[in-house]
Amino acid sequence: MSATVHDVDQKPAVTALRSKDLLGISDLTPDEITLILNTADAMKEIASRPIKKVPALRGKTVVNLFFEPSTRTRTSFEIAEKRLSADTLNIAIATSSVVKGETLADTAMNLEAMRPDMIVLRHSCSGACHLLSRICRSAIINAGDGMHEHPTQALLDAFTIRERKKHLQGLKVAIVGDLAHSRVLRSNILLLTKMGADVWVCGPPTLMPTDIRRFGVTATSNVEHAVRDADVIMMLRIQLERMEGAYFPSLREYFNIFGMTEARLKLAKDDVIIMHPGPMNRGVEIASEVADGPYSVILDQVANGVAVRMAVLYLLAGGAEHEEAA
Amino acid sequence: MKRLLKGGRVVDPANGIDGVRDVLIDGDRIARVGANLPADGATVVEIPSGLVICPGFIDMHVHLREPGQEHKETIATGAASAVAGGFTAVACMPNTNPVNDDANVTTYILDKAREANLARVYPIGAVSRGSKGELLADIGDLRKAGCVAITDDGHPVKTAILLRRALEYAGMFGMPVIEHCEDPSLKGDGVAHEGYYAASLGLRGMPGACEALGVERGVLLSELTGSAFHVAHMSARASLRAVRKGKEAGVRVTCEVAPHHFTLTDEMLATPVAYDTNTKMNPPLREAADRDAMLEGIADGSVDAIATDHAPHHYDEKKVEYDHAPFGIVGLETAVSLSLDRLVHSGRITLSRMVELMSVNPARILKVAGGTLSEGAPADITIIAPDLKVRIEAARLRSRSKNTPFDGWELRGGVAATLVGGRPLYVNAETRITL
Amino acid sequence: MPDSKSAVVMDADRIARTLTRIAHEIVERNKGVDDVALIGVRTRGVYIARRLARTLKEITGDDVPTGTLDITLYRDDLMRHAVGPQPVIRRTEIPFSIDDKKILLVDDVLYTGRTTRAALDALIDFGRPKGIQLIVLVDRGHRELPIKADYVGKNLPTNPGESVQVRLQETDGNDEVVLQQEATV
Numbered sequence: 018m019s020a021t022v023h024d025v026d027q028k029p030a031v032t033a034l035r036s037k038d039l040l041g042i043s044d045l046t047p048d049e050i051t052l053i054l055n056t057a058d059a060m061k062e063i064a065s066r067p068i069k070k071v072p073a074l075r076g077k078t079v080v081n082l083f084f085e086p087s088t089r090t091r092t093s094f095e096i097a098e099k100r101l102s103a104d105t106l107n108i109a110i111a112t113s114s115v116v117k118g119e120t121l122a123d124t125a126m127n128l129e130a131m132r133p134d135m136i137v138l139r140h141s142c143s144g145a146c147h148l149l150s151r152i153c154r155s156a157i158i159n160a161g162d163g164m165h166e167h168p169t170q171a172l173l174d175a176f177t178i179r180e181r182k183k184h185l186q187g188l189k190v191a192i193v194g195d196l197a198h199s200r201v202l203r204s205n206i207l208l209l210t211k212m213g214a215d216v217w218v219c220g221p222p223t224l225m226p227t228d229i230r231r232f233g234v235t236a237t238s239n240v241e242h243a244v245r246d247a248d249v250i251m252m253l254r255i256q257l258e259r260m261e262g263a264y265f266p267s268l269r270e271y272f273n274i275f276g277m278t279e280a281r282l283k284l285a286k287d288d289v290i291i292m293h294p295g296p297m298n299r300g301v302e303i304a305s306e307v308a309d310g311p312y313s314v315i316l317d318q319v320a321n322g323v324a325v326r327m328a329v330l331y332l333l334a335g336g337a338e339h340e341e342a343a
Numbered sequence: 344m345k346r347l348l349k350g351g352r353v354v355d356p357a358n359g360i361d362g363v364r365d366v367l368i369d370g371d372r373i374a375r376v377g378a379n380l381p382a383d384g385a386t387v388v389e390i391p392s393g394l395v396i397c398p399g400f401i402d403m404h405v406h407l408r409e410p411g412q413e414h415k416e417t418i419a420t421g422a423a424s425a426v427a428g429g430f431t432a433v434a435c436m437p438n439t440n441p442v443n444d445d446a447n448v449t450t451y452i453l454d455k456a457r458e459a460n461l462a463r464v465y466p467i468g469a470v471s472r473g474s475k476g477e478l479l480a481d482i483g484d485l486r487k488a489g490c491v492a493i494t495d496d497g498h499p500v501k502t503a504i505l506l507r508r509a510l511e512y513a514g515m516f517g518m519p520v521i522e523h524c525e526d527p528s529l530k531g532d533g534v535a536h537e538g539y540y541a542a543s544l545g546l547r548g549m550p551g552a553c554e555a556l557g558v559e560r561g562v563l564l565s566e567l568t569g570s571a572f573h574v575a576h577m578s579a580r581a582s583l584r585a586v587r588k589g590k591e592a593g594v595r596v597t598c599e600v601a602p603h604h605f606t607l608t609d610e611m612l613a614t615p616v617a618y619d620t621n622t623k624m625n626p627p628l629r630e631a632a633d634r635d636a637m638l639e640g641i642a643d644g645s646v647d648a649i650a651t652d653h654a655p656h657h658y659d660e661k662k663v664e665y666d667h668a669p670f671g672i673v674g675l676e677t678a679v680s681l682s683l684d685r686l687v688h689s690g691r692i693t694l695s696r697m698v699e700l701m702s703v704n705p706a707r708i709l710k711v712a713g714g715t716l717s718e719g720a721p722a723d724i725t726i727i728a729p730d731l732k733v734r735i736e737a738a739r740l741r742s743r744s745k746n747t748p749f750d751g752w753e754l755r756g757g758v759a760a761t762l763v764g765g766r767p768l769y770v771n772a773e774t775r776i777t778l
Numbered sequence: 779m780p781d782s783k784s785a786v787v788m789d790a791d792r793i794a795r796t797l798t799r800i801a802h803e804i805v806e807r808n809k810g811v812d813d814v815a816l817i818g819v820r821t822r823g824v825y826i827a828r829r830l831a832r833t834l835k836e837i838t839g840d841d842v843p844t845g846t847l848d849i850t851l852y853r854d855d856l857m858r859h860a861v862g863p864q865p866v867i868r869r870t871e872i873p874f875s876i877d878d879k880k881i882l883l884v885d886d887v888l889y890t891g892r893t894t895r896a897a898l899d900a901l902i903d904f905g906r907p908k909g910i911q912l913i914v915l916v917d918r919g920h921r922e923l924p925i926k927a928d929y930v931g932k933n934l935p936t937n938p939g940e941s942v943q944v945r946l947q948e949t950d951g952n953d954e955v956v957l958q959q960e961a962t963v
Contacts, residue, residue: 032865032866043543056866056867058869059848059867059868059869059870060867062869062870062871066903066904067903067904067905068903068904070903071851071852071900071903072851072852072899073850073851073852073856101851120659120662120663121663121664122662122663140664142664142665142666142667143544143545143546143618143664143665143666144544144545144546144617144618144664144665144666145664147617147618148618148662148663148664162545163545163546163666164545164546164547165544165545165546166545200545203543203545226542227537227538227539227541227542227548227550228538228539228542229542231539232542232543331851331867
């Protein structure tokens with residue numbers, strides 16, 4: 018069963034990404050997004066082979082530089098890199114605001130001296146990737162920078178939606194959760210609006226980014242309005258620390274007003290899909306029955322993450338100038 | 344020594360002058376200003392056409408960093424940067440290390456300034472000991488040692504009651520309280536103006552209301568105490584509204600705006616270089632409506648002074664993640680060009696008004712000599728070249744630090760010469776003035 | 779319509795007869811199509827493989843499993859250039875096990891042999907076939923690797939400056955093989 022939207026022989030509008038890095042969805046055009054998704058589609062097949070490896074990035078060194086702990090994203094990138102035969106190096110840096118070690122700039126310059134081909138960076142400060150990209154010649158892939166963007170997450174979310182719904186344009190996508198602090202939200206809003214989806218964002222005003230409407234979405238605090246007739250519902254994680262910042266009074270109250278329950282799910286379309294970037298807080302933003310129910314594609318998202326990351330690594334790694342060679 | 348500055352346009356609004364005049368300097372004083380003065384043994388300096396002679400500019404908000412942070416700037420390098428920027432005097436902030444909450448620190452600063460022998464330096468003392476916001480500093484001592492105002496700049500005075508007391512006490516000496524207006528709880532750990540760009544870039548924001556709240560508090564307390572209250576580095580339209588209301592009600596409130604707040608907006612955080620830490624300062628670059636309000640206030644007289652909030656930081660300190668970078672940019676050597684280009688040449692204000700903002704009013708607010716070219720006044724003179732093509736080059740700034748967002752900017756207008764007490768301390772050869 | 783610098787070396791009729799001839803050769807050489815599978819390389823090899831499968835069904839009555847192979851990720855010229863667009867990847871679909879099968883690799887033009895080398899590498903990762911045979915519509919010479927085709931539609935001696943264009947109904951609207959005098963970039 019082929020889930021590709023584009024006919025195998027149709028030439029894509031672009032065949033390469035313009036930038037040497039992937040710092041955010043904000044830098045990608047709709048054609049580039051389509052290129053990544055189509056490439057991911059081809060990459061996905063590799064996971065079903067007996068030998069889940071292709072020599073495409075053989076001899077390339079990829080450094081996973083993670084300043085924030087992450088098992089999920091890091092393993093996903095690592096598997097993707099290894100499936101492309103790249104040499105991977107994982108560097109996990111524990112940061113403490115009290116003990117200031119080497120600056121990011123110095124870490125980058127030291128790394129650069131060893132000539133990695135690509136650096137996958139996750140950092141707790143927005144804009145850390147931009148700083149790295151100004152210092153390093155390597156291709157930089159943003160695996161999440163502060164509250165700014167998490168582009169590969171949005172790409173795998175789009176891939177998952179496209180797999181189920183065959184297209185992105187015109188779909189009603191409702192995103193519920195901590196919108197102000199979420200890099201996943203920012204990336205998803207940018208991507209979905211670029212691809213012509215009808216995006217609704219929902220959360221308490223205390224967790225709503227300033228000027229949210231300027232992002233081309235419909236903002237509401239009424240979760241029923243948001244999910245009514247939705248094709249896709251995306252739940253974002255609520256960080257428990259937000260209670261201390263007086264963003265909302267209690268988790269119980271949050272769940273009552275905004276939590277995704279089976280009752281609220283009924284307002285959406287019959288073939289709605291439920292997504293969550295993980296990790297989930299069961300009973301806070303999402304009821305367990307919903308997370309484990311038939312509408313959930315949460316596990317597909319994880320599987321697709323590897324294919325999407327393989328596509329990004331491949332496209333940024335540079336290659337031959339001609340498409341056809343005998 | 345006598346010097347006759349001959350045939351230049353003189354703009355001296357305090358004396359109602361805007362026209363061609365000769366200026367006779369005798370020693371360190373202005374002897375006479377008039378048309379066709381006789382040389383009478385003075386060295387005659389023909390003023391090239393197009394240059395304008397003004398009373399020396401005074402920057403009432405600079406951070407000289409000495410004592411304690413000499414890697415960023417020293418009093419000597421700061422004073423050199425000042426004269427290169429056309430300033431004959433600067434007032435320096437007390438958030439040094441140690442804080443200038445003590446006469447010894449004040450004296451140290453004045454000694455260093457005397458050593459440098461360049462721009463005049465007027466120290467501003469702290470409101471509270473260590474600027475901690477608990478106990479009042481020895482304001483009388485500070486006054487005696489040479490401080491012209493008090494502030495806890497870097498942050499607002501901690502409590503309303505302390506600000507009240509400071510206003511009452513400093514009022515005794517006729518000293519204004521200068522306030523970094525801000526509500527700390529609203530500020531939180533914000534690093535940028537709360538708006539579309541901070542939201543796009545994932546940066547924590549501080550809304551304009553955060554500053555305005557501080558302004559409103561100060562205006563009310565100034566009214567209550569009858570003392571002079573000065574709003575430092577105003578940036579938000581809501582703050583301007585509060586200042587205007589205060590002035591209308593007769594409150595003794597004044598305010599200053601920095602050139603970056605009437606030139607730049609928060610869009611610069613995203614382009615041309617995303618997350619450029621030279622766009623990070625407090626108060627932050629705000630949205631266009633705030634920048635436009637500052638321009639309006641400058642034009643209609645609600646704004647009293649232009650002050651740079653010159654905040655040098657070492658290159659290493661700024662080459663970090665946006666969240667971790669210190670707030671502030673240098674400003675002494677870009678202020679005149681920005682003011683001429685963006686305010687005068689754009690038609691918003693006259694040169695007279697610019698001189699009010701940069702000389703007359705700062706002198707009046709701080710109650711220091713200057714602001715005029717009256718006979719007997721100190722010969723502190725700023726000669727500007729309003730049509731000079733200037734290209735700002737960070738690497739060539741005289742300040743020890745180069746943290747400016749204006750690198751590469753091409754502006755119309757610059758400094759021709761700066762004289763302090765009759766001595767020419769900076770001369771721009773490009774303007775062909777021979778001093 | 780070919781321009782004055784090109785010549786049609788095979789027309790639709792000729793192509794059809796050639797493929798029929800190859801299909802018969804396949805049956806003869808493999809004594810039937812019992813453990814035979816077709817895998818088409820890249821775009822046009824795929825359509826040629828499908829046509830062969832249809833003809834083989836007509837001849838033998840048997841269905842021959844057919845798959846598609848994208849060899850892009852196995853090319854030896856990937857990553858050789860510092861900056862440049864990556865070749866576009868398309869899906870590989872081999873919905874059967876290739877173990878112990880005689881794989882007939884199908885491509886439109888055999889030239890340097892590097893595509894075939896890449897295809898062999900890819901196939902080895904899919905399993906262990908009993909054997910691999912190579913079918914090409916046109917062999918234009920100038921091998922750079924020790925690769926030879928087992929079934930050739932037409933031997934066409936060429937100069938390096940020339941290019942061989944295979945056009946098929948399914949992708950280009952008509953069937954023909956054209957030899958162009960100057961390589962078009």
